[in-house]
Amino acid sequence: MSGNEVIAEVKNLRTYFHVPEGVVRAVDGVDLVIKPGRTLGVVGESGCGKSVTALSLMRLVPSPGRIEGGEIIYYQSVRETSASSLSDIIDITRLKPNSREIRAIRGNHISMVFQEPMAAMLPVRTVGSQIMEAITLHQNVSHQEARERAIEMLARVNLPNPDRIVDNYPFQLSGGMRQRAVIAMALSCNPHLLIADEPTTALDVTTEAQILDLMRKLQADYNMAIMFITHNLGVIAEMADEVAVMYLGKVVEQTDIRSIFINPLHPYTQALLRSIPQLDDVMTRSGERRQLHTIKGMVPDPYTVLKGCPFHPRCPHFMSEVCDQVVPEVIEAEPDHIVRCHLYAPSPEEAQTRKEAML
């Protein structure tokens, strides 16, 4: 992939938490590619490391967490407003935590929206002052200009009476209004990449639909990349251009949105898709409830390191001596369709012919 159509690239990222009970490998070899103007959806069960991946991108991993290895390459394009002296290609993992360099990226180049809109703002300061803060920090503007920009942003996220809301306190807004204000805050410096970590999970479905709409519209306006984290495949279907499926700290499958739904390769993705409840699935004609599809087995506890493929204890296609022994490699099973599964490993003969073909 050439540099100018990629905005950020995560390569073999490993972020561990060193807790008294052991080491939690929250992110254990994640590869992701994020493209400008496109939305990368990240799905997976609770605890698979979605949030930690997102926090790693901004170097916000809380202690005792640490990035142990891998690269997060950020391709910064030239921007007029930027006063920082960042080089064009930055490995974010190499920056010192809370250094001037990473702070110049945060909120300016890369922004983040979190799950709980109610907790994302300080209750005792006005919405406006919390938005203006980001603007005055990264841009050389006066207080008055920053205020105008904050009002403009509040209007962009369709909040009514933005010139009044700018002086409101967060507790005076509803959850949906607050999440809009938080999005306005995140977008106030025109970031190249917006990381949205389950931004609508705490909202009702109507508000969720409005916010998702809004995000798509703003993305088109700003040609911004979005990394959209959710465990709701319905939301993924609506938002994402590409999808990365995570399981236990690894990306097990990444491809475009159509292929994920029409031709899922990894057994975990297939199981995940089967577990979406559908109306005719839940109720039979006689009105009885049917058992929902669930993925058999449980997510193992985070301290044990499984040998082989992390999904093998729950996998319906488990192949003994292979899946429980060897960690599957990243395989490009089809063009632009990446999967980590032994089912798609080329047989020795195939591998041989491929090698010959390449030579």
Added chain:
Amino acid sequence: MLAYIIRRILRAFPQIILISILTFIIIQLPPGDLVTQQILNLQASGVEVSQQHAEMLMRQYGLDRPMHERYLLWIGNIVTRFDFGYSYAWQKPVAEVIMDRMGYTFAIALLSAILTWVVAIPVGIFVAVKQYSITDYFVTFMTFIGMAVPGFFLAMVIMYVALTRFGIRVGGLFSPEYMVQPWSWGKFLDLLSNLWLPVVLLGIGGTAGTIRTMRAMMLDELRKLYVTVARAKGLSETQILVRYPVRVAINPIISGLMWLLPWLFSGGLLVEIVLNLPTAGPALYSALLAQDMHMAGAYILIVGALTIVSAIFSDILLAVSDPRIRFGAVEGA
């Protein structure tokens, strides 16, 4: 905001009236009154007191009137002429006895309060940020000692050590040569050189407690999502601290203001007695022992009024710092 302040001040009036009534009842409680005492005294010194003379004294002090009239007379004198009655033990008007002393008490209490905040708030923030560091353990240990060791005990230890080791007499607010001198620059400097010890001793307990409160509040707030959000904006750690968690963590300190002044006022009594300070506390304490009830009444009334005034003060400050109180929207955040 102005409406809130006015409402808050108006609400204090019934409280002050209630306290004054209670104080008056307490004054009336012990058997015997000023006149009976005086008559007994006169008789003891061999002076014959006629029935007429006694009644004249009763009238003079208004003791022949009904209770509520006497209350009005008493409180009226206090409000209009700052006349708290007559101290039998000191043979002087109460106001005269406590005026100067009140000034010193206020000075010490206020300086202690300022010292408490100036030390405790930054230290509390620092140890919360550096939780589980050596500094944190050390400060935690010291705060436990600070809260457990009474100030008067420390005062005694310091006096003993100063005297036996260095031959210095600590105590009082003035050196002997300035004791009876009129005010001068030298006397003022002398006062300052003696003042720091009671100020520090009085402040230790409050400082230790405030550090603990601040640390606990900060630890709570630092875990909140808005801190991560502020970090994600690109703010530096110091900017985040003062603009976010401290803004919330400071609130219990502000509401604690309500207790701090009255507590310093009355809680410093033992330290003041041990250090032999010319402050209001010891004088009023001996008044209580001597059943000098007008003096005692003055003390109760002043501490009560002080509590109410500091409560108003802390409520207004709190409303300034926390808009949820101003708008009446208190939520369990």
